Amino acid sequence: MPVITNIEDLRVLAKKRVPRMFYDYADSGSWTESTYRANESDFQKIKLRQRVAVNMENRSTATTMIGQPVAMPVAIAPTGLTGMQHADGEILGARAAKKFGIPFTLSTMSICSLEDVAAGTDRHPFWFQLYVMKDRAFIESLIDRAKAANCSALVLTLDLQILGQRHKDLKNGLSAPPKPTLATILNLMTKPRWGLGMLGTKRHGFGNIVGHVKGVENMGSLSEWTAKQFDPALNWGDVEWIKKRWGGKLILKGIQDVEDAKLAVNSGADALVVSNHGGRQLDGAMSSISCLPEIVAAVGKQIEVHMDGGIRSGQDALKAIALGAKGTYIGRAFLYGLGAMGEEGVTKALEIIHKELDLTMAFCGRTDIKAVDSSIFVPGTY
Numbered sequence: 001m002p003v004i005t006n007i008e009d010l011r012v013l014a015k016k017r018v019p020r021m022f023y024d025y026a027d028s029g030s031w032t033e034s035t036y037r038a039n040e041s042d043f044q045k046i047k048l049r050q051r052v053a054v055n056m057e058n059r060s061t062a063t064t065m066i067g068q069p070v071a072m073p074v075a076i077a078p079t080g081l082t083g084m085q086h087a088d089g090e091i092l093g094a095r096a097a098k099k100f101g102i103p104f105t106l107s108t109m110s111i112c113s114l115e116d117v118a119a120g121t122d123r124h125p126f127w128f129q130l131y132v133m134k135d136r137a138f139i140e141s142l143i144d145r146a147k148a149a150n151c152s153a154l155v156l157t158l159d160l161q162i163l164g165q166r167h168k169d170l171k172n173g174l175s176a177p178p179k180p181t182l183a184t185i186l187n188l189m190t191k192p193r194w195g196l197g198m199l200g201t202k203r204h205g206f207g208n209i210v211g212h213v214k215g216v217e218n219m220g221s222l223s224e225w226t227a228k229q230f231d232p233a234l235n236w237g238d239v240e241w242i243k244k245r246w247g248g249k250l251i252l253k254g255i256q257d258v259e260d261a262k263l264a265v266n267s268g269a270d271a272l273v274v275s276n277h278g279g280r281q282l283d284g285a286m287s288s289i290s291c292l293p294e295i296v297a298a299v300g301k302q303i304e305v306h307m308d309g310g311i312r313s314g315q316d317a318l319k320a321i322a323l324g325a326k327g328t329y330i331g332r333a334f335l336y337g338l339g340a341m342g343e344e345g346v347t348k349a350l351e352i353i354h355k356e357l358d359l360t361m362a363f364c365g366r367t368d369i370k371a372v373d374s375s376i377f378v379p380g381t382y
């Protein structure tokens, strides 16, 4: 077993252990992947100021996101098909997040259902991410199920009215469960741990959907249904309707533009997430971290601003916080931990990020995450 000291180690191990179609699904962006790459590389351009002889005892990374206490301002992002990276992946991720004291967000397109995650975490509150589908009765039932599952925030994703294209997914014939082609079977034979895990669970399809929508009993009819169901007509009127129907904390995810950020404020949401869906939707868009300062300047006093995209270390998370984000999310860093080592791997990913965040804060001469601002940066580098 290799010694795991950073997120890259988890990525390498996940690549070995997770079937190719699901590893590729995580480790890819749309079209040329330029935005996917920029999300990571733009963090490197921001340089930190080292401070010395500052008392660095008694440090704290604890703060709040939408008023909820968090051990560090890093939540787990919603990711579809997580239960295909590792058997029962969403339950394991939610358990690791609960133990660490950070929010876990369940995707609409998860393998484990809302009810599975609630049962698997003794009804500890988690967040639910909603995609708006044309079938409004189904949306209403999902919102009701999220309330019944004790979800403490609804994360409404606005940047997937239509699907960005990822070449690898098309070439790999991505599906859940995988279709038994010769290439897939040969690849699965090299992933015995993954296979054993899958034999031990009954959760192999989209748990929030199969059995809850009339006519969707199996994968064939499901893929047809989802292709038709994502609603290209989604608009701010729908946001208002969903806000009313949900009635709890609402986070709007997928904001990149200042004009949209202002509309998000008008909608009365509790937070917005500066996000380009991890470079999986509009390739050629700016990196998330470079969009953040302008959005914070425009609306940061009126709404809580969160961000995700490209966070692979605690340093990255700290940079986003110093630029004004009140919270961050990790997508791939979480998935790599999960694919590499299940729940233990997610915990490892969170520990790595926490340690890097805490030590970087100390090197910059700060002891409280709540007091970190852009004065930790070298002027002209951010």
Ligand SMILES: Cc1cc2nc3c(=O)[nH]c(=O)nc-3n(C[C@H](O)[C@H](O)[C@H](O)COP(=O)(O)O)c2cc1C
Binding pocket: 025, 026, 027, 039, 077, 078, 079, 080, 107, 108, 109, 129, 157, 253, 275, 276, 277, 278, 279, 280, 308, 309, 310, 311, 329, 330, 331, 332, 333, 335
């Ligand atoms: C494999 C994968 C699946 C995703 N599925 C969803 C999803 O179902 N809903 C959603 O709102 N965002 C989804 N996202 C986007 C993430 O929530 C998040 O915005 C992104 O992963 C952040 O970038 P990072 O992976 O670089 O941390 C997905 C991302 C990945 C990598």
